[in-house]
Amino acid sequence: MARGRGQKRDERAPVKEKPAKRRRDASPDGAAFRAKAEPRGGDKADAPVAERERIAVEAATGERPTLRAPVILTVEPTEDYALLDSGEGEKLERYGPLTIRRPENQAIWPRRSASSTWERADAIFTGDVDEEGAGRWRFSGEALGETWPLAYDGIAFHGRFTSFRHTGVFPEQAAHWRFVEEAIASAGRPVRLLNLFGYTGLASLVAARAGAEVTHVDASKKAIGWARENQALADMEKAPIRWICEDAVRYCEREIKRGNSYDAILLDPPKFGRGPKGEIWQIMEDLPYLLALTRMLLSKSPLLTILTAYSIRSSFYSIAELMREEFRGLGGGIEAGELVIAEEGADSRLLSTSLFARWTAHP
Template sequence: MKNKERRPGKPFPGAKAKGNGSDRPGSAKPASAKGRDDRSSRPPRRDADAPKSRPQPQAVDTAAEPSRPLTVRSGERPAERVPLILESTGAGDFHLIDSGEGLKLEQYGPYRIVRPEAQALWPKALPTHVWDKADAVFTGDTDEDGMGRWRFPREALGETWPLSLLGVDFHGRFTAFRHVGVFPEQIAHWSWMKEKIEAADRPLKVLNLFGYTGVASLVAAAAGAEVTHVDASKKAIGWARENQSLSRLDKAPIRWICEDAMKFILREERRGNRYDIILTDPPKFGRGPNGEVWQLFDHLPLMLDICRELLAPKAVGLVLTAYSIRASFYSIHELMRETMRGKGGLVESGELVIREAGLDGKTPGRALSTSLFSRWVPK
């Protein structure tokens, strides 16, 4: 049966696999899945298994997929805090040097990199000769999931290079979808998670959905959490395991699950498994390992509904990040509040932004919006 457009008001199908259709390598989601910022360049974010160009939807037998209806929630909606702008000026080996004229100039370890950035409408702050000293420039299709190639103006560079962020070591990689293996706008969420894990009086259990190359999972594990990392892309999981070894966390309690995100959480719900922190970073469109199709506007309500059921009694938070969507943060904010009816706590929503930090990494400049987010936390 062909996958049909879902209309509001009708039961959501058991959610189709999240595909990573973004530009994220190995993520079946559009690893680039992002409408904003770089995520737009996400590799067919985390769900697809190829270097990621987003495959077009194919016929899928939805009747064969596990599903359940949305739960009708009652009770008061959680308190709210809006708008909340979570800002990062960089961390570890990353900072945003400058942006403007549809481009951004970033520092990733030893390399200065230029990539497209549609939201950088303003003029560049630094002179041309600074930009001309870039080590790598992404050229080609500037669409959010467009493929292209890297140009190396100064000297040929290898495909990968070492990076470090929040105490975690991993490989940067020049992918065909302009991504480099990490989405630094998430630093704000990862720092929050790290602080919560380190302050807890017990090992927290973290579920990382659409986990891509595993940087968030490694940050959580290094802080002392037990982590379940889910991504539909074999390439992304392989890359994440490489990063685990680079970070000397081979013995850390991390489960690497290569599977469609929706199928996985439906099964976890039936098993009664619970988590203290859930991170979910879905693409706008993605494909699971068995051809399952993920459409954010169709499947996000059910996904959040299931995630609520997976929260432990003393859960610390549920974090949703959304890229590449034509919507206000209020759309996911109100969805999160409806999903968490009767749960108490607080829903805080807004945007993740990265602030320019200049050549020295310490000179504040303009703020570049990267994505929308909504986060539920207990009071």
């Protein structure tokens, strides 16, 4: 997912709207860099908590969609991205020209490669290994800039060294991107797509390239800024994408009141997050309500809805059955399972990254 080794680096990580200011904050020897980024879900971690008032939702009735599970979607190594090795709580990846070492709680097995290979990584994340914990990047050679150029299937974007160990792109999502692109291209009609918790915007760019009119929503101003940077990098400034910095739940509520609808909806929520006005998001508490809103936002001729869940103590069966309940009466079918990444080379392992459930009108 990358190309070229640029002197300066821009981002394509948990990203969303306006071009964010780039900051370099090196240690005296220039070997360490802390990116001024925020965790997914909002920019103000200390903002006051806002009480959520929910709108009335229509009760779902009728037959539940069919279920096919488990479905394992595997991302294989490419020229742009590869999982080189994993184990002992870490993973070693190649993003274009750079090798990156960072924490990975799922990698509980032994490493395949020698310690010297891991130590030669261009960038190594150190510090808090919690999913949203802050830390620092250490570079084995000359200090690297905050961002570097990447690409996915011809769409250029930036990787970014964030202080929350993310790089601005989740490679396993490529399985969903291909699925969405094919569904839009084969629809044979205009498609309106809503991308909730859209982050750095790659899914939105893929959908727009396929011909969809996209509304991209994220609560983080920085993420929206980075997504707009990616739009410019991809030379897609004229693509029909609206970038909305807003709490995802609030946006859905307002769209329902306006009478708007969408043919396809993507949901990639964090485990925890805050909206621009301090709204709290707790996935296990708020996901049922959001899925009910999602159903109410689907058009009369819908295509699909895809839900991805990270870092939660649950099963894909749980989110699949929740979606089946909320999507009663819509027909179609649901696939559910895990997104995994295959290591590069012989005798590779599969690294599980997230759970998913996706509904399609014509399974």
